[in-house]
């Protein structure tokens with residue numbers, strides 16, 4: 533991330549900055565890794581520590597299935613019935629100690645506010661549009677957007693009226709960043725990176741709310757959910773600057789890296805967190821060696837589990853996959869194209885597939901609830917029919 537500023541801030545940090553009524557604005561330094569990570573400085577109308585009530589709600593961690601046989605899994609998220617607001621609609625499907633992954637069908641605007649104190653969150657918007665309102669300002673979203681919300685950010689998900697938003701989400705227990713190998717020693721994205729700073733959108737508009745009242749924030753921390761009641765609006769920030777803020781990147785701005793022969797999955801990498809990466813499979817020209825096989829080879833990604841969320845297009849190496857499908861190819865056993873798909877890919881010039889991949893370096897566990905939308909025949913779909 534790079535430096536941004538929105539709203540009014542004093543010329544020098546940690547100096548007197550007064551409201552119109554003569555009282556001081558309240559300065560908040562919000563940073564990661566103590567004081568050595570990325571940070572921003574925000575100026576509030578009210579003290580951010582002014583809390584009228586604090587209540588324990590309960591654990592938010594999902595219940596995982598018992599250990600069963602090692603197999604490839606397929607979940608059809610279009611079978612999911614659950615919907616609600618940006619919090620209540622979330623259905624966790626897989627997870628481990630580094631991240632939780634799920635989908636959400638968001639049909640309502642949030643009335644309360646959210647804050648994840650355990651790590652950064654990522655939404656991938658499959659369809660729908662709306663606004664993510666945050667203490668740093670608002671970001672409009674549309675289909676194809678990845679939205680990263682940093683740890684500790686107070687926010688609200690506000691789908692456009694009458695519209696449904698379908699999102700894949702990741703709740704990480706770490707920071708989500710652009711890959712280090714795409715950046716130079718100063719943090720700037722390098723020429724070989726498939727996207728650059730111009731493609732990244734920060735908050736566009738900062739609205740400052742000074743009213744008093746009753747405002748509820750649901751805070752995730754240490755695997756538990758807590759309710760904090762404020763007697764002032766949480767979006768009372770008059771200005772901020774720094775390197776920590778929510779941001780968005782649209783998958784259509786990812787410039788695919790192609791080659792004469794099949795390129796390995798790391799060329800699709802978009803983001804990374806602790807023990808996981810996020811990759812974007814976007815429409816692209818196929819390999820141009822005259823004897824190239826565009827479909828991937830069979831591979832054993834030993835030491836990483838591979839999750840794919842299929843967005844749209846005809847996914848080149850799979851059959852029986854629908855929009856909104858999630859496949860999990862676990863470490864320890866090989867995976868690859870379905871019967872006939874390798875041969876069918878030869879001579880093809882391009883693919884229109886769109887998919888998001890999450891590779892985790894520790895095994896993913898399946899949430900019990902995910903079994904309700906599972907295609908149990910998937911493991912045997914490589915057998916001759």
Ligand SMILES: [Fe+2]
Pocket residue numbers: 831833838861867
């Ligand atoms: Fe793979």
